[in-house]
Amino acid sequence: MTTNLIAQDDDPLARFLQSVEAAPDRAAVQSADASVTFADLAAWVADLAGALRDRGVRRGDHVGVCLERGVGLVAALLAVWSAGAAYVPLDPRYPDERIAFMIQDSGLRLVVAADDRPTRLADVEVITPVASGSTGEPVSVTPADAAYVIYTSGSTGVPKGVIATRGGVASLLHRLEAVGAYPDGHRVVGWNASASFDASVQQWARVCRGDTVVVLDEEQRRDPARFGAALAEHGITDIDATPSHWEAVEQGVTAPALRLFLGGEPVSTALWRRLDAAKEAGRVEAFNLYGPTECTVDSTAGPIEGTEPHIGPPLPGVEVHVLDDRLAEMPVGVTGELYISGPAVARGYVNRPGLTAERFVADPFAGAGRRMYRTGDEVRWRADGTLEFVGRADRQVKVRGFRIEPGEVEAAIAGYRDGCAAVVVARADDLVAYCVGDPDLDELRDHVAALLPAHAVPARFVRIVAFPLTVNGKIDFSLLPEPDAGATRADGRRPEGEYEELVAGVWAEVLGQDRVFADDDFFALGAHSLMAIRVVARVKKELGVALSIRDVYRRPMLRDFAEFVQSAHADVTSAAGR
Template sequence: MNAASAARTVPELFASVAAAYPDAPAVVHRDTALEYRLLDQQSNRLARQLTALGVGPDTLVALAVPRSTELVVAVLAVLKAGGAYLPLDPDYPRDRLAHMVSDARPMLLLRTSSVGLPDTGLPEVVLDSPDTARELSRRSPASLGEDDLRSPLRPHHLMYVIYTSGSSGLPKGVAVTHEGVADLAVTQATRFGVAPGERVLQWASVSFDAAFWDIALALLSGATLVMADADDVLPGRPLRETLLKHDITHAVLPPVALSLTDSEGVLLGGTIMSTGDACTPALVRKWSPGRRMFNGYGPTEVTVGATIAGPIDDADRFGIGQPWTGGAVYVLDERLRPVPDGKEGELYLAGSGLARGYLNRPGLTAATFVPNPFGPPGSRMYRSGDRGRREKDGSFSFTGRADDQVKVRGFRIELGEVEACLGRHPAVDLAVAMVEGQLADARVVAYATIRPGATVTPRDLRSAAADALPEWMVPARVTVLDSLPTLPNGKIDRQALGRPGGTPTAPRRSLDADASAEEVLCAEVGALLGLPSVDPSDNLFEIGANSLVVARLVSAVDKELGVRLPLRAVFESASLAELAGVLRELMP
């Protein structure tokens, strides 16, 4: 396929690959492998079941399926039926899931029996139930034609809806169509040259658009998509072991994962792309030798990405690169005039990969997806809020944000949503959120003032936030103040609250050789979270930990004691004392 190819849909692109490589392995998870022929047939059967239930173009189907071959079958089946998928992460707070369902209004939920969700009120198909197995066995495995669909699928129809953090206090759904898929496939083919026999790691959760990059990179090229369990792709030793075990040749990872993972001996001769946050020269020097390394950029409001730089051969001189096939990037001033090369402005994105807009948010869509004065009549461009510049060689550089949106561990966060969440607590008068630290140490922290007469603890406020926000948005620390510092103009003085780029650190306690398991754990957790003291009765997650902290804790204990804590035990232990009991059993 070349850049002149007419826009096509995912089912059309996948069908041509499945026909060319029917016996090649398409998806691998644990001990299960599906060849392209079998993946095609299974997704065809499920697609026929979905069309019988009313799924068609521009209808949404919610997915609550763990990492597995079933997840890939489900995604393909929804798209083959003409529908669009809405991923629901079972680990999200109930209120957030309820908002996503009520806002998106999917017509159907696909899940597996292992997934428990709050009552969505949606009709369900339980993919691994005997009833579903019997129903699918009666469906034809043959490819679907337009006569099999409720109406023809076209590139302008929806492909997926991904919810991102919203400055208004509620997440917003980005509605992406099939229009950018053909150009995405061309970009992947020309820049990465993935071929049958190569293996692509599925690192990102399906709840994020980066997961679609992994799926397309493998399944639209004839390569193998390796699905690893969530515990096996945690940054550090688990991710490294997964890369080695599955002989991964292509991986897309955020800088925080690259910073915590040993590069020695992995992905040699392969391809690595950093995306989701600003890459650093140190990471390029660590990961580029012996590999092709790329740096990608693009918000959720485009089809996964907008620009790619690489292969990078100079750690001190790289940016976000050139636009994808079919895309355009403009650096504009506040009056939408191009700024000269080398000068900073706001990045506006245009081209085939542009999202339709925000689901059910016409006002926000109109304000953010604006008419494109540089394109054909009727075309639009996305106001990214990112700052950058165009270099003299035509490449682009990212220089920062123009608003309060931040990236933490590769996740996009509107600090306004965190502040609004805390502000909904009846005891809170004002709340401010900010980010401390860089890369692996970056964390959201918050400060709050309390209404007169109210009684609430910082732990109460953090617990309330954890009930409403996904894990990566929950403040690691909430500090209650009598008042918030202000500038002469009356605005909150964020610099007086804490130094951006500085992370609170607690000195690691000196431990002798006879230190108990509890003492070791408390010392390591205190150092990781920047807490002056940690008690064995503390719950790791209630005092500010997240999945990244877990990965670093496992690595630290392994280095300190030569014992590898099971990740499941870390997540399931009610207290550090309970986790210490697990550690004692493993110690020689």
């Protein structure tokens, strides 16, 4: 099924510069500690782009950006584009080994980072986002030039970098404007996704069309009351979230007429119906968005209304096909695999020609030279022209919006020691690892947390004697046991002392339990990474101690985590007294 193609000869950077001319004094980006106008942001971008060119950056190069979300990150991303290059986001929260691989794989020789001498970036040249250089006009590019490289989970255990194009980003803005998702006029947009997550592109890049982007910090993202307060304080009109994230914070939202964009994972029927009711009441107008990273964020979209979830029709400029294994079109109501073509399809994977050829295939419905992306998602047409998401054709899973290949997690577990192996599955909103080889599960969790992003670390590790097999010798996933729900024990040791009691109170609130005990394991109680982030935010609020989500993963036992919090608080208190 085809919709009208959109001309995409306007580069997103060109749109940004037009927005600067139209409203130079308007706030472009705001965060808790900084705010910058369009004019000042443009000057910052020009200075930093000059510094990049002075360091030898040329059209088509890849430049790493290792910064927290904020004003400086937006300046850096636009400056990389101005220099004619593509940015590679390196999330500062990622493990050192993950960042080292991305640097090597994408061929980075230069990284923009907050500190020009970070040990984790010792093998590359580093400049700060405030570096300035010679002036000059932005480097001319074409729609086919690379805009960014975002790494996703790989089924073989090796992450793969997706090369999206400048034309793809330009058409992303056009696609959502064309269906009214982005209405005319100035909007205030909340930015809550990591730059390493492709959903961030449709958040921070809204600055290119003249919208104000407001950065939500980690506490604001996860705490319902702070989330709602941030929306009201900044007058945020548009916000993106995964369904699981929205369900965690929606109770704190009171702002009327909010425009909500959901994506990254299926919307449950219950949430769909709540949002339909909210639309009828004039509180929230919600859209369900679908699209793989390989097709520049969003490929289909539809308003959330009615009673049954769907992922909408294809967006303008996107051609979709629902095909069987012989590439024959499937009729309405019959499940097939979704293929996507059009200008937003990415160039392929970095240094993975075989995988690129496997997933980006010749388009038999178009002229020579055009490709379509094989998504691996199973869908079916509905009679009203929308698509219904059915599931995956392979083992890939989505957990709280992040695309995860179980094979990558299994490979990390296998590296723990000889004889250790695992099968990883998604259970509700959690990853669960079923392990053989009698590993020490606490050590194993630490090992995996040091290799993978926090969202890819299983919430539960379950020791089993052997993998259940089918008669054909394959793993029988249906026979994997349900993980222990981990209910608190009636005879557990009660928390003792200020720090154990404080942590126990935080855990109980986050987990929604009446009480927890000193020997309880946070993740065995059913916690996941979103809950871990809320714990970190609450500890910072109570004690002023800045922890990371990895500190929770490495010390999942309450008594151990409380001891670590006590030590960290002592360090903070001592430093303040000096």
